[in-house]
Amino acid sequence: MQNARLGHWSHDLWQRHHVCRRGPARDHRRRDAVAAAQPRRSDKQVYAFRMIGIMLTSGAIVLALSAGAMWQWTLES
Structure with a gap:
């Protein structure tokens, strides 16, 4: 089965x-x-979409980490 x-x-x-x-x-x-x-996607389009996704994810992580650090810095002052 x-x-x-x-x-x-x-x-x-x-x-x-x-x-x-x-x-x-x-x-x-x-x-x-x-x-x-x-529609069929070319290899260049697939590469571009993946790179855009990776860059957006990386930017979101960096933004979240910097916001957390700034929040901690304001609480310490």
Whole structure:
């Protein structure tokens, strides 16, 4: 009963329920239509999105640390 690809029993149960409810052909058509509607991203775009995310996360961490240090500094004065 385990799914050999993922090795997780809950995915296998979900997949059986999903196929029984909608039918495999209908599900594949909908998934293919959604995939075709989404624009393809180039490697440069993926790299840029990841770098922007990393930089924003780093900036948020630095901002939080500096705000905490300033708060401590105001309490000590």
